[in-house]
Amino acid sequence: MIKLRQIDAYRWEIPREGKMRTRGLIFSSKEMLPAIQEDQSLQQVANVATLPGIVGPSLAMPDIHWGYGFAIGGVAAFDLAEGVVSPGGVGYDINCGVRLLRTRLSREQVAPLMTTLVDALFTNIPSGVGSRRQDFKLTGAAFKKVLKDGCRWAVGEGFGEASDLAHIEAGGAIAGADPEAVSDFALNRGKDQLGTLGSGNHFVEVGYVQEIYDAALAAQLGLFQDQVTAIVHTGSRGLGHQVCEDYIKVMLKASAKYGIELPDRQLCCAPITSPEGQRYLAAMAGAANFAFANRQLITHWVRESFEKVLEIGPRVLGMELVYDVCHNIAKIETHTVEGKPRKLCVHRKGATRAFPPHHPEVPEAYRETGQPVLIPGDMGRYSFVLVGTEKALAETFGSTCHGAGRLMSRHQAKKVARGRSIIQELAAKGIVVRGAGRGTIDEEISEAYKDVSGVVDVVHGAGIARKVARLKPLGVIKG
């Protein structure tokens, strides 16, 4: 068992020992800790601390759970000159992320039409195992533009508004993407997956603002009580998975080449300055931009579905982007370390950026509030809107949690769901759900997840994000 030292009500330290180059720092409540200790995620936090060039502690958010190599819910920053970049520190679903849309509608206007609306979303947005678009295939030049320009490409093609771009992390396109660094295998996998949801925990959710914790912040984010919202949660699909796979192979060789000692093969990495490291970052940015474009296209079809079902125009609907965040990504950012600005490569794997008010990377609209942070819960409970803080910037390289985290394996969840109609149970709670497979819905039952409010209370209590509002689902499409 990994040694832990309590620092305060929300902070726990793994003291530096053995080959660790730094300490581990875990954000958790006392109540949540036993569940975290059940798997090997704390060992993974300690393993990451052994990697060359790590700056500050190896961090873990309260929704941490066992990943492959890096724990999910982990944050690790590396010096640009001496540090490493690792595809395992980003994950297979590069730029898996969440976007929140607000509307001008209130719950009473939409709730009676929810079944029709969910059906329309389900028809317009391919989801489930092997989902692909028949109407939309990417080829040659256009594909390269998607990888380079992300949401800018999508908006240029008429999917969404120019104003959307100002409300997306990195403006919806991470700089430095090189389509040539993305293999033909990856391009083949992605060619008809743009604008598809995929499966697993990905979803489109229509909900409403159920509770507001900070009226001033909520107003500045354009949120009001009972307002209808929509959340899109998906990533870079097969293209991103293939980029990760391709570069894990590259990094297995690179780790040996550069003499990097690995406690776990899945932590394979290369110096950021090496050709392998640079090429991965260029390919990763391409996959990230594909994911941004994916969420942008899905947003377009969400807007269309609302307009059609409610028989209203875009002005009345007023479906605007609140924000779009990545939660599987490595970013080159400048942070103040021991009083000096340093350029770092910050890996966030199952963690969300949470920059404070007045940070230059926070869009104009949120200069006074801090960057919006979106934390989806499970399909039966609720999701949260928070904002980033100074404390997050100082302590966690501007990062916070990303979701609820599973409590039960999919196998256990299916067992618990056996003989029950999860769809009917949710309908009784006022939530309309449609999924491509019965299996996915059973696997994603509420009981299978930790209560996301516990996770959010820890980051709020620790000051690494501030609660703004809670959203309650009304209708969900699952993969």
Added chain:
Amino acid sequence: MMGKQPATSPRRRPYRQLPHTADLAWRLWGASIPELFENAGRALSATLTDRRYLRRRATREVSLTSVDREALLVDWLNHLLYLFDVDGFLGRDFQVVSLTGERLEARVTGESFDPARHPSLTAVKAATFHQLSIVAVKDGWEATVVLDL
């Protein structure tokens, strides 16, 4: 078939799930390493859909090289996921034609996934190196592979 097995050595299950909270771990078995690889392919198809509904309509030849046997197993599964993403192809039957420590030649027979006929079970993002192992056991070979879902 079952009658041919000696009573003291019941036929081993070719694959079974191990408990894993966030993802899916398979314990695979084969009397030989080629059989272990074939069973890995079956386990993957059975994760995505009900393999019994897949017809033998098309064949894909697979040829892969990797640094070692374990990496080859991961590459094999990931290549099958690649075939699935590209045109929906899912294997019903898997035949290893030749297998050395670094090279695999295999033939896969199956068809394209059709949501109207094939149940949609669990989507898989990738096979990982996490806790990956291939070990000799008394009646053959056993492997552990964790899939990212």
